[in-house]
Amino acid sequence: MLLSTLVAGLKGKLIGDNDTKDIYIENICYDSRKVLKDSLFVCIEGYHSDGHQFAMDAVNKGASALIVEKELDVPCVQIKADNSRAALAYVSSIFYNKPSDKLKMIGVTGTNGKTTITHMLKSIIDKKEATGLIGTVGIQIGDDDYLPVNNTSPESLEFQHTLDKMVKAGINTVVSEVSSHGLEEHRVDYCDFDVAVFANLSQDHLDFHKNMESYFNSKAKLFNKLKDKNSCSVINIDDQYGSRLVNIVTSNVITYALEDRTAHVVGAITERNKQGTQFTVSFQKQNIAINLPMTGDFNVSNALAACAVALSLGYDLHSIKRGLEDLKQIPGRLEKIDLGQKFSIYIDFAHTPDGLEKVLSNLSRIKENNLITVFGCPGNSDVEKRPIMAKIAQRYSDKVIVTMDNPKYEDPEEIVADIVKGFEKNIYETITDREKAIMFTLEKAKANDIVLLAGKGHENYQLIKGEKIPYSDKEVVYKFFAKGWKSEVASE
Structure with missing residues (x-):
């Protein structure tokens, strides 16, 4: 698609004397690592990096035009837009024919x-x-x-x-x-x-x-x-x-x-x-x-x-x-795991105060014995909700295991410390390693208990210090039973 067609309706300013009518665009990128020959590279200022800093790299890889928010000293056609994200949305819609x-x-x-x-x-x-x-x-x-x-x-x-x-x-x-x-x-x-x-x-x-x-x-x-x-x-x-x-x-x-x-x-x-x-x-x-x-x-x-x-x-x-x-099980949404155990296991994405309260209040209505909750809070976001979620877990649970969620760039121990400030009853334990926390909980569960693993839901990773590490609550549960671990039910 010609660049002139792509940007015809874009509220942007062409920088320099370059003519856009003969520049052909094969694809659009905002990640310089994905740039190919004849790409339009959109420079977006993100939370951790600024795409403008990678414009020269994009040009060297074959980008034939740039969308920028500020003029760059780069030998390439540039269209200056007030907001690169909004510009990306516009050219993407045109490129794929609305x-x-x-x-x-x-x-x-x-x-x-x-x-x-x-x-x-x-x-x-x-x-x-x-x-x-x-x-x-x-x-x-x-x-x-x-x-x-x-x-x-x-x-x-x-x-x-x-x-x-x-x-x-x-x-x-x-x-x-x-x-x-x-x-x-x-x-x-x-x-x-x-x-x-x-x-x-x-x-x-x-x-x-x-x-x-x-x-x-x-x-x-x-x-x-x-x-x-x-x-x-x-x-x-x-x-x-x-x-x-x-x-x-x-x-x-x-x-x-x-x-x-x-x-x-x-x-x-x-x-x-x-x-x-x-x-x-x-x-x-x-x-x-x-x-x-x-x-x-x-x-x-x-x-x-x-x-x-x-x-x-x-x-x-x-x-x-x-x-x-006829609704099929939705991954990680009050997903019930039944492997023949004598207690119930639910995996849910509840990671907000309201979400956790709704899940726990409803599970408390159908419980026959103890309701045991395993949860944590994500890092680098909304610190205020951490003790609030502890209060909610305490309100409905008979036992709570506080662990990590996606700590991201924060120290998981500090996140756990923030959470436990909300407890007024001594009904909780802290096990920062999430897999160990779940293993411990399943080992202690008794007949007719309900175990809720909250926060991660369908996710198959943990975000730790900038890395996306493979991890799944569901896989941990399967691993527990596959290894022949016994809950306290078996020894009663």
């Missing part, structure tokens, strides 16, 4: 529940047509295996490329998680959505957003990315921020709730057990009972979000019921 225009796009935002809602929607829509999915667990095109992602919302270049691949694979509908970071960093710019979902908002990422109002404003940006007057906002009005958002959006609105009976889509839980949750859905004087194969009242709320979206797309309640009742 793929979102060819798709029905559903975006889901919220502090918790995005992954579950998108998987529920995929299960419903898959009954009718192959669906694309983009989110924390990975990228899925139809029934293909997950492709890995680095962020909940991939960088705009990868996001647009993924949408292009979905178009070429014959996908018509895409469900995508949309994070606040993704919205702030322009990762989903130039992608218009048919349906936008607001699930909830609670404390998280305040190291990035600074306060809850800023966090809310970031989430609300998704609702400015709706395609046209026929687009729909699906909003949880049990959430105080959702109730605010209803009065701000200008699109069609469908509300949902478990508690607020004024919502368009209303749920009522009828039974809870270890196998799942039974609830009814009411919409426009229609009612249907659904057996959801997931525990947790919060997952019923997630299911109501999926119901509301599907209804906005014209699905009937019976089709929605089939999709939800």
Whole structure:
């Protein structure tokens, strides 16, 4: 594609006397290590490095043009933009021929529940047509295996490329998680959505957003990315921020709730057990009972979000019921591990105060003996939530093992020390090494206990001192039983 075509609508300034009309661009990069001949290299100032410092390296590798935020002393065509991330989103959309225009796009935002809602929607829509999915667990095109992602919302270049691949694979509908970071960093710019979902908002990422109002404003940006007057906002009005958002959006609105009976889509839980949750859905004087194969009242709320979206797309309640009742296990979302042991093991991604409280409060309702929680907190982010999560773990658990999560560049011992400041009862132990903490917990578990491994969920790595080290809670559990380790159940 000609550079002149790529940047024709970009609010940027051509530096120097160079002419862009004859420069051909083969690909776009923002990582100089991936530059090939005839690349357009976009210089992005990141958190740990500045792409402008690698511009000369990119040129030496064959980059034929640069997008910059400041003029560089580099012998190459340069287009100066106010914001390189926004410029990357624009040229990526043009390079891949505006793929979102060819798709029905559903975006889901919220502090918790995005992954579950998108998987529920995929299960419903898959009954009718192959669906694309983009989110924390990975990228899925139809029934293909997950492709890995680095962020909940991939960088705009990868996001647009993924949408292009979905178009070429014959996908018509895409469900995508949309994070606040993704919205702030322009990762989903130039992608218009048919349906936008607001699930909830609670404390998280305040190291990035600074306060809850800023966090809310970031989430609300998704609702400015709706395609046209026929687009729909699906909003949880049990959430105080959702109730605010209803009065701000200008699109069609469908509300949902478990508690607020004024919502368009209303749920009522009828039974809870270890196998799942039974609830009814009411919409426009229609009612249907659904057996959801997931525990947790919060997952019923997630299911109501999926119901509301599907209804906005014209699905009937019976089709929605089939999709939800056939829902497959979502990796790391209250994932139950059953290897024949006499106690229950759940792995969950709960890594925020609200997420942990929702998981623990629901597990406490179905426990028959002790509820044992293993958790930690990530490093280099939101220090304030650490003792808060200890208080929550203490409120619902009979025993707590505090360990590491993704310490990143922080000392894991210091993170653990921050967490334990929140305990008022002596019901906790600290074992910083996460694998050892889980092994210890499984060894001590007794019949009918519930063990919750919280924080890591589906993740198959730990971030330690800048390195991504292979690690999985699930693999540790399998390793425990594969080695023939015995829990205290066996010796009773």
